[in-house]
Amino acid sequence: MRARLPAGLDILRDRIRALEQGGRNTTGVLPFGVKDLDRHLPSGGLSLGAVHEIAGGGEEAVDGAAAALFAAGIAARRPGQVLWCVTRPDLFAPALRQAGLGPDRVIYVEAGDEPSLLACFEEGLRHPGLAAVVAETARLSLVASRRLQLAAEDSGGLGLAVRRWRRASEAADFGQHTASATRWRISPAPSSPLPVPGVGRARWFVELIRCRGAEAADFTLEACDETGRLALPAELVRRSSATRTGGRRAAA
Amino acid sequence: MLAANTAALAQGARVGMAATQAQALIPGLDVRVADPAGDEAALGRLAVWAMRRYAPVCQPDPPDGLAIDATGAAHLQGGEAAMLADMILRLKEEGIEADAAIGPTYGSAHAVVRFRRAHRMIAPDAVDAAIAGLPLAALRLPEALIAHLHRMGFDRIADVAHRPRAPLTLRFGHDLGRRIDQAYGRVDEPLVPVEAPEIPTVSRVFGEPIGAPETLERHVTALASELCAALEILSLGARRLDWLCVRVDNRVEAQRVGLARPTRDAARLSRLLTDRIEKIDPGFGIERMTLSAVQAEPLDWRWGKSALGETEGPDLSDLVDMLSNRIGAQRLYRLVPVESDVPERSVGKAPPLSVAPVLDWTPDWPRPARLLKRPEPVETMALLPDNPPTHFTWRGVRRRVVRADGPERIFGEWRRRDAEVWAVRDYFQVEDEVGRRFWLFRAGDGEDGRTGSQAWFIHGLFG
Numbered sequence: 001m002r003a004r005l006p007a008g009l010d011i012l013r014d015r016i017r018a019l020e021q022g023g024r025n026t027t028g029v030l031p032f033g034v035k036d037l038d039r040h041l042p043s044g045g046l047s048l049g050a051v052h053e054i055a056g057g058g059e060e061a062v063d064g065a066a067a068a069l070f071a072a073g074i075a076a077r078r079p080g081q082v083l084w085c086v087t088r089p090d091l092f093a094p095a096l097r098q099a100g101l102g103p104d105r106v107i108y109v110e111a112g113d114e115p116s117l118l119a120c121f122e123e124g125l126r127h128p129g130l131a132a133v134v135a136e137t138a139r140l141s142l143v144a145s146r147r148l149q150l151a152a153e154d155s156g157g158l159g160l161a162v163r164r165w166r167r168a169s170e171a172a173d174f175g176q177h178t179a180s181a182t183r184w185r186i187s188p189a190p191s192s193p194l195p196v197p198g199v200g201r202a203r204w205f206v207e208l209i210r211c212r213g214a215e216a217a218d219f220t221l222e223a224c225d226e227t228g229r230l231a232l233p234a235e236l237v238r239r240s241s242a243t244r245t246g247g248r249r250a251a252a
Numbered sequence: 253m254l255a256a257n258t259a260a261l262a263q264g265a266r267v268g269m270a271a272t273q274a275q276a277l278i279p280g281l282d283v284r285v286a287d288p289a290g291d292e293a294a295l296g297r298l299a300v301w302a303m304r305r306y307a308p309v310c311q312p313d314p315p316d317g318l319a320i321d322a323t324g325a326a327h328l329q330g331g332e333a334a335m336l337a338d339m340i341l342r343l344k345e346e347g348i349e350a351d352a353a354i355g356p357t358y359g360s361a362h363a364v365v366r367f368r369r370a371h372r373m374i375a376p377d378a379v380d381a382a383i384a385g386l387p388l389a390a391l392r393l394p395e396a397l398i399a400h401l402h403r404m405g406f407d408r409i410a411d412v413a414h415r416p417r418a419p420l421t422l423r424f425g426h427d428l429g430r431r432i433d434q435a436y437g438r439v440d441e442p443l444v445p446v447e448a449p450e451i452p453t454v455s456r457v458f459g460e461p462i463g464a465p466e467t468l469e470r471h472v473t474a475l476a477s478e479l480c481a482a483l484e485i486l487s488l489g490a491r492r493l494d495w496l497c498v499r500v501d502n503r504v505e506a507q508r509v510g511l512a513r514p515t516r517d518a519a520r521l522s523r524l525l526t527d528r529i530e531k532i533d534p535g536f537g538i539e540r541m542t543l544s545a546v547q548a549e550p551l552d553w554r555w556g557k558s559a560l561g562e563t564e565g566p567d568l569s570d571l572v573d574m575l576s577n578r579i580g581a582q583r584l585y586r587l588v589p590v591e592s593d594v595p596e597r598s599v600g601k602a603p604p605l606s607v608a609p610v611l612d613w614t615p616d617w618p619r620p621a622r623l624l625k626r627p628e629p630v631e632t633m634a635l636l637p638d639n640p641p642t643h644f645t646w647r648g649v650r651r652r653v654v655r656a657d658g659p660e661r662i663f664g665e666w667r668r669r670d671a672e673v674w675a676v677r678d679y680f681q682v683e684d685e686v687g688r689r690f691w692l693f694r695a696g697d698g699e700d701g702r703t704g705s706q707a708w709f710i711h712g713l714f715g
Contacts, residue, residue: 059688065621066715081568092623092712093587093599094613103588104608107568109575110583120575129566188715190687191655199618199657199681202689202714223715226615 034230042213050181051148051159057187061171064164066186069099071134071160076100076228080131083124085109085117100228118144125151125159132158138165145178183210254286299446304546308494308506311443319358321443325508330582359435363390384410391431442502453544454478461500461537465529472525475543477518489514492547498540505532509577512569512605514549572604589613593662620691620712627709637698640680646710651684676703689714
């Protein structure tokens with residue numbers, strides 16, 4: 001899409017971006033390595049120095065298993081240590097290992113309640129030496145998310161808020177406005193077909209619900225491999241899977 | 253006879269017996285001459301040990317007790333219950349039979365530990381329930397007074413605690429009322445912290461009491477750099493810091509801060525200390541402030557990575573210190589592989605800054621992202637012996653299985669428990685119509701009744 005625009009517009013865009021960032025140093029992006037996805041995101045990947053929200057769709061809003069693996073895959077593709085803050089310790093570490101986050105890379109923080117979880121999240125984001133900070137949180141107010149976003153901008157860290165609610169009915173909370181840079185919803189999809197009976201590589205229905213400077217979109221992708229990389233399903237590689245869903249900005 | 257150990261008591265020896273009588277009763281009894289001065293010195297040493305290990309404010313309570321003010325320190329030991337258990341176990345390892353209780357006041361803890369074997373933890377609002385039924389001797393009163401009270405028909409604390417105070421005071425003196433109030437927390441009972449001269453300590457005395465958080469911050473920062481200078485002379489780094497604030501009403505507000513590695517960096521120490529200012533209640537003002545490195549160790553200098561291509565990861569120990577002082581050291585960990593095939597046993601906790609584990613989980617079999625705390629039973633329909641279920645019902649929702657993988661057979665660990673000699677679990681990964689993937693297992697191999705109940709359970713959710 002961008003290739004069709006005249007060169008002058010790109011320069012203008014860069015200048016607007018520089019103005020928006022208000023003199024803060026740009027910290028770069030982390031590409032997904034999936035062409036369709038990266039092309040859709042405004043800077044060619046997930047921006048660092050920002051907080052991104054990830055939730056599960058439908059029943060997954062309570063378990064957040066796919067959302068956690070999606071976050072693990074992103075964190076695994078950055079070098080360094082990962083801080084993972086939880087209130088409910090039900091994460092199974094061998095699964096993170098299979099998404100590329102080995103036992104030597106994750107430090108778990110088991111907070112007693114939501115406020116102290118957010119405090120730990122913010123403290124981690126302020127530390128410049130971490131690859132990513134993941135927090136499994138139910139409530140994220142506008143004020144809290146703005147604090148987190150500012151902390152991430154200061155240190156250039158990558159914050160991943162895995163939204164996870166006690167009941168599926170509370171997931172409507174995901175429609176509330178927050179200061180996060182992007183917002184994702186991950187739902188499990190039927191796995192890749194195999195020529196023999198069995199379960200193939202897991203697939204996710206990945207929805208980009210909100211993103212600064214890009215429109216909402218959804219993709220069907222193959223889940224993280226052992227290095228945390230997503231992939232385009234084989235039968236879709238030949239054609240673009242990105243479908244524009246212009247009107248759907250707010251989450252239902 | 254002044255004291256006897258459990259073995260002697262079991263054989264019939266009693267405190268207060270003549271030594272010769274006890275010797276006649278128990279052949280080969282080991283009798284030692286009482287040494288009150290030596291006992292007191294040993295109790296003082298024990299108090300210093302407890303101060304180093306558990307809490308900043310410890311006071312020997314002769315003849316046989318130790319008073320510890322655990323406020324602001326229990327978080328480093330994983331909570332109050334864990335601290336008590338650790339205390340009893342460690343003393344036992346040293347050959348000291350001890351019992352411990354924790355309560356909102358020293359008086360109530362003192363009473364409960366000596367006169368009641370159960371209920372070691374007294375909730376802040378349950379002092380009355382904990383001590384009302386105890387005999388009057390639990391109140392730390394002189395023997396003559398207790399005898400006097402007995403003659404008047406008072407046997408238990410409840411008999412005197414809820415009575416009008418004036419007639420009691422007139423008849424029995426002020427001691428009774430004071431001890432009751434101390435046990436119930438109506439009057440303060442400040443402990444005098446034991447001091448050990450070998451611990452590096454710096455302190456400040458204020459002519460005018462201070463209380464504002466900014467002032468506290470300024471002074472504790474100055475104290476931290478003084479302490480670092482003191483540690484530099486000793487060439488040590490701090491592992492545990494005690495910050496004591498003595499208030500004008502003679503109460504001691506104490507905070508303890510732990511560090512993952514020995515540190516002599518004033519900026520880092522003061523950052524950890526200022527994070528705890530909000531926990532300090534200055535009351536009418538603080539007149540003396542003390543900072544001591546209760547636990548100090550040589551700094552562990554390490555060689556920097558010098559070879560080309562090797563880069564040293566950023567230092568996370570400051571973040572780890574910050575978080576573990578805030579939420580507790582036990583709540584910050586790594587999950588590392590443990591040599592076990594049983595899924596719930598294959599993960600163990602390790603300290604956050606430990607070195608990389610040698611073992612690894614087998615990457616071949618799929619593992620779920622969420623593991624249920626305990627397997628939940630599901631209703632299924634499956635062909636025996638090794639077919640996956642065709643559908644299952646979990647938490648009231650019936651799901652049709654479209655695809656499945658398995659079985660992955662996991663055997664019980666006979667070396668751990670006798671009950672697991674024959675136990676078998678057959679794990680299946682199943683997928684429903686919408687693509688949600690679940691981890692089910694059958695307890696048993698589907699043929700032999702000894703291997704399990706053949707019932708189905710769900711154990712985890714894949715992403």
